[in-house]
Amino acid sequence: MQRIASFEVDHTNLCEGIYVSRVDGDVTTYDMRTCKPYSGVLMPNSEMHSVEHLFATFIRNSEIGDRVIYFGPMGCQTGYYLLVRDSEHRQTLRAIKKALGDIVEYNGEMPGGTARECGNYVNLDLELGKQACARYLDLFRGIAERDLEQVR
Numbered sequence: 001m002q003r004i005a006s007f008e009v010d011h012t013n014l015c016e017g018i019y020v021s022r023v024d025g026d027v028t029t030y031d032m033r034t035c036k037p038y039s040g041v042l043m044p045n046s047e048m049h050s051v052e053h054l055f056a057t058f059i060r061n062s063e064i065g066d067r068v069i070y071f072g073p074m075g076c077q078t079g080y081y082l083l084v085r086d087s088e089h090r091q092t093l094r095a096i097k098k099a100l101g102d103i104v105e106y107n108g109e110m111p112g113g114t115a116r117e118c119g120n121y122v123n124l125d126l127e128l129g130k131q132a133c134a135r136y137l138d139l140f141r142g143i144a145e146r147d148l149e150q151v152r
Helices: 045-060 089-105 126-140
Strands: 017-024 027-033 068-073 079-085
Touching: 017 089, 027 089, 045 068, 045 079, 045 089, 045 126, 079 089, 089 126
Parallel strands: none
Antiparallel strands: 017 027, 027 079, 068 079
């Protein structure tokens, strides 16, 4: 059986940040790494779930929203994947920073935060999600387009 590309990445060398995980034609997969693998830090499920609801909503309402294919957590609890079609890196980075900043300032209801909208809405926590986005935004502010690397 053929190994998938993400299993070829040496996760012992990854740090927090953002990486181009892969490019498939016009679709770029961004690895939004919030925790260094094997550092003893993992995202709790409620945090992952809350960020998923918040960031997916804000990024889909951003300047690149019509090109977002998917946003969701990694099963290893160390980050998220963002898949975008036909978007240049600079524009994507700008949209990510804006979405994170807007989430930190957000004071409304949790997007998708009802039983009708989510299969486990009781596991959502707006403040926890905002705090996690604030931490990632602090890290992200130091990332310039030239620092965006292909994960190897």
